[in-house]
Amino acid sequence: MxxxxxxxxxxxxxxxxxxxxxxQAEVSASSGKTLFKNNCASCHNKNMKDDLTGPALGGVQERWEGREELLYSWIRNSQAVIASGDEYAVNLYNKWNKALMNPFTNLTDDEVGSLLLYINNMYSAGCAEPPCEDAVPGGPAIAAEQTNxxxxxxxxxxxxxxxxxxxxxxxxxxxxxxxxxxxxxxxxxxxxxxxxxxxxxxxxxxxxxxxxxxxxxxxxxxxLNRMQGYAPDQPIKFSHATHAGLQQIDCQYCHDGARRSKHSVIPAANTCMNCHKAIKKGSQYGTAEITKIYASVGYDPATDKMIENYEDMDIDAIKKVYTDWIESNYRKDNSIEEGTALPKDGVEEVAAQWDGIVSSLTTDVKDHVSGPIPWVRIHNLPDHVYFNHAQHVTVGKQECQTCHGPVEEMELLYQYSPLSMGWCINCHRQTEVQFSGNEYYESYEMYHNQIKDGKREKVTVEEIGGLECQKCHY
Ligand code: HEC
Ligand code: HEC
Ligand code: HEC
Ligand code: HEC
Ligand code: HEC
Ligand code: HEC
CATH class of the missing domain: 1.20.58 (Methane Monooxygenase Hydroxylase; Chain G, domain 1)
Structure with missing residues (x-):
């Protein structure tokens, strides 16, 4: 018994x-390191001591002392904290000339914790997980917390x-x-x-x-509904900040569907080739990223010719074309003459770049490097919703940025808006329809006349039926 x-x-x-x-909480400096690299390093210096596009982050927890929760909110959505009128936040924002920090609404508490741990370790000890190999003398070593x-x-x-x-x-x-x-x-x-x-x-x-x-x-x-802020890594480190910002290329040069059809469409690699036939090396990644475009369309940058029967070519022959190209650039950059042996670093660099091309361009469904670049889709409404770009861009005269945010500042593109039903409806309630000079609205005689007679100042999307279920739902 x-x-x-x-x-x-x-x-x-x-x-x-x-x-x-x-x-079990999973706060760790190593996951903080990855998160930082993917999300923050474009604006915050990883030594945590020098300013970059954003301020040096070292000692940030002391600056937000006793307001830990607000610091977490800041990292998830700095604009919301600024909008709340918090004095420190508003001053910081003004000091940085109102530079925008991306929202990271999908970060969990553990992830923010990991980021802060990593920031602190880098600042005080000089590496992610102290004790460091070549520790900064006198720097207090903080033990890394639990690993996975x-x-x-x-x-x-x-x-x-x-x-x-x-x-x-x-x-x-x-x-x-x-x-x-x-x-x-x-x-x-x-x-x-x-x-x-x-x-x-x-x-x-x-x-x-x-x-x-x-x-x-x-x-x-x-x-659920937390796709806002979604920013997957893409197969090529394509930067909207470089192209739409610095180079001021018009959005519609690449996304020409937005003006005339339901979809905006991601540009095909041929659009990239219009410029990258000439621009073969970048200032940031050298040959590493741009060569991926060539490998996807079968362009040999050494001879400036398209490769014939590229799709049927075997992978070793393709590998030769692109590793030769990468190698010759490596030699030029390091003044190593043709015919002499490459140093170990060089051999490794060439091999790593080729591996990068293969892993970026091939996927579960596509096992050849040729063919479309497998961009990862970011925005995605459910199937039961009807959304039309041309209606908003051409007829409604809405700016891309109203819905997609400051794309021209984004190193890595992220989903700016929630794409929820409430978000669509709110805008339809508030936004005025642009009547003047728009044939599309000829049929709304009554509204026209009322505006003319001064009986009415404006018409919102709501009033032309923008809240009717069947307009947005199939
Ligand atoms: C697009 C650039 C950009 C990115 C990406 C970015 N930040 Fe910032 N960050 C800024 C700017 C600019 C400021 C200064 C305040 C302002 O202008 O909004 C700032 C301020 C901060 C502050 C407040 C600093 C202080 O001294 O109080 C923290 C904390 C911070 N960022 C953390 C992060 C973290 C963590 C990430 C990654 C998850 C990140 N930021 C990504 C631009 C960025
Ligand atoms: C040089 C070509 C080019 C220009 C110019 C360009 N884009 Fe893009 N855009 C791309 C490519 C390539 C992608 C796919 C990779 C990515 O998401 O970064 C993309 C992705 C996007 C996406 C996300 C699509 C998805 O998967 O949901 C949006 C939104 C977007 N662009 C908006 C804009 C806006 C707004 C502008 C102008 C400010 C602009 N783009 C300018 C090439 C371009
Ligand atoms: C209208 C011209 C134009 C088009 C179209 C264009 N680019 Fe670019 N791209 C540039 C310029 C200019 C640079 C800056 C080169 C530099 O770094 O000096 C650049 C830089 C880049 C870089 C960064 C290289 C580095 O190492 O810094 C990548 C990657 C890139 N482009 C990919 C693409 C892809 C993918 C497409 C097609 C979706 C595309 N580009 C379309 C003009 C263009
Ligand atoms: C009224 C808001 C709004 C405006 C304005 C807008 N977009 Fe979009 N965009 C969306 C929504 C919503 C989606 C998701 C569509 C889907 O999943 O079917 C989207 C998706 C995209 C995509 C992904 C591919 C696709 O079509 O699904 C690209 C690229 C894009 N937009 C670019 C642009 C560009 C460039 C402009 C300006 C010329 C623009 N958008 C203007 C709301 C907008
Ligand atoms: C930035 C403001 C804004 C947002 C956000 C927005 N819309 Fe609109 N929408 C407009 C404007 C302005 C018009 C008027 C253009 C017109 O009358 O054709 C419009 C018109 C429409 C129409 C046609 C209505 C009619 O009566 O002809 C549909 C359908 C529509 N939007 C769907 C959506 C959906 C779905 C979403 C969310 C995914 C959305 N919109 C988000 C501004 C917006
Ligand atoms: C302006 C466009 C628009 C109008 C008008 C609209 N919806 Fe929606 N609806 C959406 C979008 C966008 C979603 C997808 C939201 C998401 O994925 O989170 C949605 C989602 C839904 C869902 C799925 C549940 C959910 O939240 O995901 C239901 C049910 C629904 N709508 C019912 C309605 C009904 C009933 C009406 C009329 C009273 C209506 N909708 C009018 C845009 C609209």
């Missing part, structure tokens, strides 16, 4: 462990699970023995099936499911 109560106890302890694991232990925990869970079954087996055998000894009518010995369907086991499984289910549901609910 005594032993029987053991089973629920073991199971209870197991459940507790499961709970501990599922709420998930695989370890999973293994542990499995072992404990097996242990529990074995123990339960032993307990049931012991019970059987005790009962036989006491002369009780020998109960049927519990089989494995009995055990797996025992109350304790069922309770355990239910409990585990509830915890797990709750955790994922809440997580998903939070992430």
């Amino acid at each position: 005594v032993y029987k109560s053991l089973i629920p106890r073991i199971l209870f302890i197991l459940s507790l462990m499961l709970v501990t694991i599922s709420v 232990n998930t695989p370890l925990y999973l293994t542990l869970m499995v072992i404990l699970g097996i242990l529990a079954v074995v123990l339960a087996r032993i307990v049931s055998n012991l019970n059987h023995m005790v009962q036989t000894k006491e002369g009780n009518a020998p109960a049927q010995r519990a089989t494995l099936v009995d055990m797996l369907t025992s109350k304790g086991m069922i309770a355990f499984v239910l409990f585990a499911l509830v915890i797990f289910g709750g955790y994922t549901t809440v997580n998903n609910a939070i992430n």
Whole structure:
């Protein structure tokens, strides 16, 4: 009898462990480093000591002392904190000439925590995870917090699970023995099936499911409609800041669909070639990124000719064309004569660039480097919604930036607006229709006449039917 109560106890302890694991925080300087590199490094210096487009971040936690929560909000959406009128935030913004910091609304608390840990370590110790190899003398070393232990925990869970079954087996055998000894009518010995369907086991499984289910549901609910700020890495480090900002190329030069059709369309590599036939090396990445365009269309930059039958060419021959090109540029940059051996660094650089081309241009569905560049789609309305670019850009005369934000400042493009129904509706309520000189509105005689007679100042999109369900829903 005594032993029987053991089973629920073991199971209870197991459940507790499961709970501990599922709420395990994963704050780490190494994930902070990756996050920083992908999201912040374009504007904040990674030495944390010098200013760049944005201020040096070293010591930022001291500057926001006692207002940790607000600092987290700032990192997620600095404009919201500025709009709230916070004095420090407003002063900072003005000091930086109202330069915009991107919103990162999809960062979790753990991720922001990781970022701050990384910032602090870089600032005070000079590396992500102190003690550093060549530590700054006198710099206080802050131990890096937990690393990712998930695989370890999973293994542990499995072992404990097996242990529990074995123990339960032993307990049931012991019970059987005790009962036989006491002369009780020998109960049927519990089989494995009995055990797996025992109350304790069922309770355990239910409990585990509830915890797990709750955790994922809440997580998903939070992430729903959280695509705002989504900024996936793209196969080529294409920068809107360089092209639309610095070079002032018109949005519609590349996205010419916006004016005349439902979709804006991502430009084909041929559009890139209009300029990159001539611009073969960039000031930032040298040959590393632009060569990817050539490999996708089959252009040999050394001879300035398109390669014939490129799609059927085998990968080794293609590799030769582009590694030769990368190598000859490497030689030029480092003044190494043709015919002499490349140093180890050079060999590695050429190999790394070729690997970069292959991994950027091939995907699960496309196993050749030729063909369209596999850009990752960022904006995506559900299928039941009808949205038309031409209607907004050409007829409604809306600027791209009203919906897509300061694209010309974006190093890596991100989704600026929430794309929720409320967002569409709000704008339709507030935005005035541009009547003057617009044939599309000839049919709204009544409104026209009212404006002429001075009875009405403006007409909003709402008043021409912009809130009717079927206008936006199929
Ligand atoms: C597009 C450029 C840009 C990017 C990307 C960017 N920031 Fe900023 N950040 C700024 C600017 C500019 C300021 C100064 C305030 C202002 O003008 O809004 C700032 C200010 C800050 C501040 C306040 C500093 C202080 O001294 O109080 C923090 C914290 C900060 N950024 C963190 C981050 C983090 C973390 C990331 C990445 C997740 C990031 N920023 C990405 C431009 C950027
Ligand atoms: C030189 C060509 C070029 C110019 C000019 C250009 N873009 Fe782009 N745009 C691209 C490419 C390539 C992509 C896909 C890669 C990416 O997302 O960065 C893209 C992606 C986008 C996306 C995201 C599409 C998605 O996946 O949801 C938006 C929005 C966008 N551009 C808006 C603009 C706006 C607004 C301008 C003008 C301020 C502009 N672009 C200027 C080439 C260009
Ligand atoms: C109208 C001309 C034009 C078009 C079209 C154009 N680019 Fe560019 N691109 C430039 C210029 C100018 C630069 C700056 C070169 C430099 O860094 O000095 C540049 C730079 C780049 C760079 C950065 C290279 C580096 O190392 O700094 C990449 C990558 C790039 N372009 C990719 C593309 C892609 C992909 C497309 C097509 C979607 C495209 N470009 C279309 C003019 C153009
Ligand atoms: C009224 C808001 C609005 C304006 C103005 C607007 N867009 Fe968009 N854009 C959207 C929405 C919403 C989507 C998502 C569409 C979808 O998923 O079907 C989108 C998607 C895109 C895409 C991804 C490809 C596609 O068509 O789905 C590109 C590229 C783009 N826009 C570029 C532009 C450019 C360039 C301009 C200016 C000429 C512009 N947009 C003006 C709201 C707007
Ligand atoms: C920046 C403001 C703005 C946003 C955001 C916006 N719209 Fe519009 N929308 C307009 C304007 C202005 C018009 C008027 C142009 C016209 O009458 O054709 C319009 C017209 C329309 C029309 C045609 C209505 C009619 O009566 O003919 C549809 C459909 C539409 N929008 C769908 C959407 C959807 C879907 C979204 C969200 C994904 C959206 N809009 C977001 C400004 C906006
Ligand atoms: C101006 C455009 C617009 C109008 C008008 C509009 N919707 Fe929507 N609706 C949207 C967009 C955009 C979404 C997608 C939101 C998302 O993905 O978060 C949506 C989503 C929905 C959904 C799915 C649930 C959700 O939030 O994702 C329902 C249901 C819905 N709309 C019903 C309606 C009804 C009923 C009306 C009329 C009273 C209406 N809509 C009018 C743009 C519109």
